[in-house]
Amino acid sequence: MPLQVTNVQQREHVFVSALPGLEPALESEAGVLGFSPRRVEGGVELTGAPGLHQEANLRLRTASRVLLRLGRFSAPDAGALAKGLAGLPLSSVWDGRTAPKLSVALHRARFKGPDAVLAAAARAWGLSSVERAGVLDEESSEGLTLLVRLEGDTCTVSADTSGEPLHRRGYRQEVSRAPLRETLAASILVLAGYDGVEPLVDPMCGSGTFLVEGAWMSRRWAPGLERAFAFERFPGFDAADWGARKARAEAESLPAPRSALRGYDINAGALGTARRNARRAGVTLTLERQDVRTLAAPAGLGPGLVVVNPPYGKRVGEAEDLPGLYRALGATFRRAFTGWRAAVLVPEDTGLIRALGLPEERNLPVRNGGLRCRLLLCTVR
Structure with missing residues (x-):
């Protein structure tokens, strides 16, 4: 040709x-x-x-x-x-x-x-x-x-034109033991239909990636506003035009999230990491130390989206403990989040999926750090 x-x-x-x-x-x-x-x-x-x-x-x-x-x-x-x-x-x-x-x-x-x-x-x-x-x-x-x-x-x-991979937003300078890429977290929120207004809860929030990405979506904050790109080194780069584009995007953002965001984790260190990551991202999160097995329904919040990336037994936790944890997680969903939509990223293990006991309205294949996973999307009942 x-x-x-x-x-x-x-x-x-x-x-x-x-x-x-x-x-x-x-x-x-x-x-x-x-x-x-x-x-x-x-x-x-x-x-x-x-x-x-x-x-x-x-x-x-x-x-x-x-x-x-x-x-x-x-x-x-x-x-x-x-x-x-x-x-x-x-x-x-x-x-x-x-x-x-x-x-x-x-x-x-x-x-x-x-x-x-x-x-x-x-x-x-x-x-x-x-x-x-x-x-x-x-x-x-x-x-x-x-x-x-x-x-x-x-x-x-x-x-x-990107340079650094786009999941490197700049705010997450600390991670938990099993970090979730920012782009994967944002994609899961999009697939789950998160609208930036409904409540968003992560019962095992780790370093807070789901919550920070949700807060940025709620604020309409463009994810590339605070990082550099490869195209800025191109000979044809127009710095004034780029500055105008960034200014327009920033002007379209809101001063605070429109959504109530709640995060829980049993690990106090992870919650500290989440708070610092959120601070660098310019958002404030409501975070509490809670065990997912005994977690109560968030007070004063109507149905919204509950999203979680539980341990897989490959990087965090012991594999023999996982079925019990997944059964407890499913029980907490049914007890505290009935009527909420749920998004759960799980390993490609049918036994663990069965242990959750949630309806599989959508079951999508995805990868997390090279691991084959399934994204389960449903309404809790």
Whole structure:
């Protein structure tokens, strides 16, 4: 196919990635924000005016990373690949001095590994060599990272605009023993239909991630307001325009959450971590030391959403104790939260799911830190 490039001055094409299984949450959130998403494997595609990649990084709380599409072309061999790479419009993202790093993905391509792609890129850009990037979900580079995806004979090239993975909001400088990614917590709240107004309760809150993310949703606080992004180092970056975008987002936020937020945990240290994380996030949480086995219904709160990420027996707690804990958790739900909606992230273990004893109205496969899990969504009765 002929070289097709994105003219970033006229129209932007963006791919936004999500954690595995959470594409529906990202699609839903992006649609509510007016991005007109198209769901694809691994995330959503967006098209819009210049600056779209900045808005996506700034506002999407369920996204993992934002990639700006630079071009797509046919690359049946190394020569065609080098020619296509040489024709890409890189001036807006690369200053031509520091060599970009490449993240390479090969799917049924004719190349025998990433080294051939790196060599073709070096020839295309007149460099002595090009370094391969690490795993982007875990790492960030000081310079430009380009993603080269070869699927059959088709090559798609994108620029990473996020830098640090988007779950790193900046507020969570301390974590509990089994931390939950901020993007996963936000996705679960979206899938559970949390509206930012109804009460939100976490009976095993740990470092408070569900509650802080819920508070930000309730405040309409954009998750990227207090962190830096890779696109701020692009040669075409307009600091004044970016400042205006951030100012608009901040002006749309509310001074305090509209929702009552309650968190409980038996571990006093975890509650201290949650309080400090919330303080850094600019929110105040109501937190109490309580055992989930004896937890009473929150006084004065009508039905809302109760959300929990209980131990899995792999990182915290002993596996032999889990069935009893899950039975107690289910009993507390039925005793204290009848009529509430529930979202429970559990390991992919049918015995533990049965021990909960909750109706499985929706049972979605997700991953938490590489572990296969199920997200149970139901109304407690």
